[in-house]
Amino acid sequence: MSKFYTRMGDGKRVMLTKEQIVNDIQAGFADAADMAGVADLTANEIEQLFEIISDKNRIVGVEPGNEVVVSYDIGQLDFTGDNGNSGNGIDVGRRESALLHERALGADTFELAHADYSIKPVKPIIANEMQTMEEIQSEIIIPYFYGAMPNSGLYYAPDGPYGNPADLMREFKIEEAMQAAELTADHLARDIEYVAPKLVSAGADGFNFDTTASAGDADFVGTLKGVEALRKECPNTYILLGMAGESVMGIHGSIEYKGKVVAGTYPHQQVKLAEQAGANVFGPVVNTNTSKSLAWNLARSVAFVKECVKVANIPCHVNMGMGVGGIPMWETAPNDAVTRCNKAMVEIAKVDGV
Amino acid sequence: MADNKKALYDAVIAYKVPGIQEAVANAQKAGMSAGEIIDAMGDGMTEVGILFERGKLFLPHVLSAAQGMKNAMVTLGPELLASGDASTKRASVVMGTVEGDVHDIGKSICSTMLQCAGFDVHDLGRDVLKAAFIKEIKEGCTMCGMSALMTTTMTVQRDVIEILKTEGMRKKVIVMVGGAPVTQAYADKIGADIYGENASETTQKAKAITN
Numbered sequence: 046m047s048k049f050y051t052r053m054g055d056g057k058r059v060m061l062t063k064e065q066i067v068n069d070i071q072a073g074f075a076d077a078a079d080m081a082g083v084a085d086l087t088a089n090e091i092e093q094l095f096e097i098i099s100d101k102n103r104i105v106g107v108e109p110g111n112e113v114v115v116s117y118d119i120g121q122l123d124f125t126g127d128n129g130n131s132g133n134g135i136d137v138g139r140r141e142s143a144l145l146h147e148r149a150l151g152a153d154t155f156e157l158a159h160a161d162y163s164i165k166p167v168k169p170i171i172a173n174e175m176q177t178m179e180e181i182q183s184e185i186i187i188p189y190f191y192g193a194m195p196n197s198g199l200y201y202a203p204d205g206p207y208g209n210p211a212d213l214m215r216e217f218k219i220e221e222a223m224q225a226a227e228l229t230a231d232h233l234a235r236d237i238e239y240v241a242p243k244l245v246s247a248g249a250d251g252f253n254f255d256t257t258a259s260a261g262d263a264d265f266v267g268t269l270k271g272v273e274a275l276r277k278e279c280p281n282t283y284i285l286l287g288m289a290g291e292s293v294m295g296i297h298g299s300i301e302y303k304g305k306v307v308a309g310t311y312p313h314q315q316v317k318l319a320e321q322a323g324a325n326v327f328g329p330v331v332n333t334n335t336s337k338s339l340a341w342n343l344a345r346s347v348a349f350v351k352e353c354v355k356v357a358n359i360p361c362h363v364n365m366g367m368g369v370g371g372i373p374m375w376e377t378a379p380n381d382a383v384t385r386c387n388k389a390m391v392e393i394a395k396v397d398g399v
Numbered sequence: 400m401a402d403n404k405k406a407l408y409d410a411v412i413a414y415k416v417p418g419i420q421e422a423v424a425n426a427q428k429a430g431m432s433a434g435e436i437i438d439a440m441g442d443g444m445t446e447v448g449i450l451f452e453r454g455k456l457f458l459p460h461v462l463s464a465a466q467g468m469k470n471a472m473v474t475l476g477p478e479l480l481a482s483g484d485a486s487t488k489r490a491s492v493v494m495g496t497v498e499g500d501v502h503d504i505g506k507s508i509c510s511t512m513l514q515c516a517g518f519d520v521h522d523l524g525r526d527v528l529k530a531a532f533i534k535e536i537k538e539g540c541t542m543c544g545m546s547a548l549m550t551t552t553m554t555v556q557r558d559v560i561e562i563l564k565t566e567g568m569r570k571k572v573i574v575m576v577g578g579a580p581v582t583q584a585y586a587d588k589i590g591a592d593i594y595g596e597n598a599s600e601t602t603q604k605a606k607a608i609t610n
Contacts (some may be wrong), residue, residue, distance in 0.1 A: 057580035080453065127551065198504070215514065215522065217466045219459050260504065262457075294504070295457020309454040335582040336596060342485030374580060376550050 049099040053278040055335040056375030073344030079355035081311035083352035114398035125380025125396025156192035163196035175247035182248035191244040192253035197264040200229040208302035230267035252281025260291035261296030262308040269322040276323030287328025343371030350394040411443025417593040419467030433475040453600035464517040488519040492542040493535035495527030497555035500550035557589035572581040
């Protein structure tokens with residue numbers, strides 16, 4: 046029986062039969078349907094996914110006419126960061142990095158970022174960031190945003206003024222933990238309202254909120270409130286809201302945005318909240334399970350994202366990289382897997398961008 | 400009896416402390432033994448763990464249910480002692496995010512889940528020195544859980560295992576590893592006993608290995 050070269054979620058190379066791959070595709074879909082109640086894929090889509098996964102070419106691409114926008118997050122850090130920080134360890138300046146992305150790498154959008162890539166540390170250096178934004182804007186042509194993670198973990202002890210819910214909960218101080226999370230959400234929203242409009246006034250074409258909800262449901266609510274404030278102050282700015290994971294962790298458990306409990310929401314529910322807050326683009330994320338195959342992970346990711354795109358009224362740019370979107374969790378993500386996952390997201394999940 | 404068992408089970412899943420207390424009081428009035436009450440609540444906690452894993456309940460809810468159980472244990476304590484049923488902790492576990500790494504949330508959720516499952520958890524927090532893990536093991540912890548969220552720090556998990564070997568303590572301790580870049584293959588390569596994809600899986604494996 047023929048076997049096809051594919052991967053596991055940790056990047057390991059494996060050879061699987063068509064039956065094994067199709068079984069994993071069906072199991073991946075079933076898992077997404079079970080977790081989030083999203084619709085199963087059709088028999089045609091399963092066959093299409095199998096064709097993509099089993100393609101004999103190492104690199105695959107979308108059919109002409111199906112190309113989508115490629116927007117980048119993490120700014121210059123994909124060059125300057127070390128390999129534990131999704132970077133390549135190449136010490137180039139922020140201006141050079143922006144121009145390289147525009148003129149050598151074919152990025153459709155790019156962004157300026159602080160080395161810490163979080164909202165909070167931008168506050169004390171906002172004037173420097175505004176100046177750099179203005180300087181680079183005078184040279185770059187593609188839409189150039191400012192990007193940062195809401196990262197509300199920085200507001201909890203030991204890094205910030207509020208008690209750490211993880212510590213408080215271990216002591217069964219549940220009410221205090223929830224209160225700390227609520228205070229953090231409000232503080233984060235205030236910081237976004239302080240930082241983001243200033244960068245827009247310095248020429249930023251928009252703001253990318255990356256890895257939203259990484260610290261749980263209060264992180265998500267704080268970001269949504271911040272987006273709302275930014276939209277009110279800068280009605281024409283472009284706002285991207287990308288997530289940290291497929292499901293929002295319930296660190297608070299009950300915190301709401303516009304009457305909706307956000308904990309446990311999945312991409313097709315998250316996008317509606319992003320729309321209500323005033324985002325222009327939503328970035329769904331689906332996490333990779335390292336113990337399962339590429340087929341299982343990709344099928345599951347496509348199922349989540351397809352449903353998200355279906356219900357969205359704003360464009361969806363799916364997050365595709367190390368450990369998300371079906372791509373294996375591997376420092377240097379294997380190109381055979383990266384290109385297959387991207388093709389499936391564009392041609393089956395019908396995303397507007399990557 | 401069956402009604403009271405179900406009431407205890409339901410009260411734990413509803414995760415409200417007063418509701419759990421009321422169900423325990425009713426069960427006692429109906430003549431259920433302390434052991435039977437704890438078993439029924441334990442079944443409820445297992446379901447709470449499943450609902451947590453499926454994203455239907457969240458950490459504060461799990462903790463609230465655990466708080467209800469903890470209060471019940473205090474109430475039932477004298478009867479348990481008299482009957483000789485007093486349960487002991489499953490094992491002492493030292494938990495921490497390895498040195499150089501400040502990612503805390505996943506490890507903390509894992510610590511809490513282990514605590515709810517009856518383990519004596521010594522959570523050292525984040526950026527924990529190798530020597531601090533070793534010290535806790537020397538002082539009696541028989542399990543060691545290490546989290547790493549970066550490819551640059553996951554090697555510390557291997558380092559701690561090597562120190563345990565060098566100091567002749569490896570066979571006395573169960574080593575658990577987890578974190579975004581960590582995989583089963585990596586856990587096997589460095590000689591860890593348990594790889595946890597998430598907090599629930601880690602807790603299930605820890606319970607299985609200590610049963």
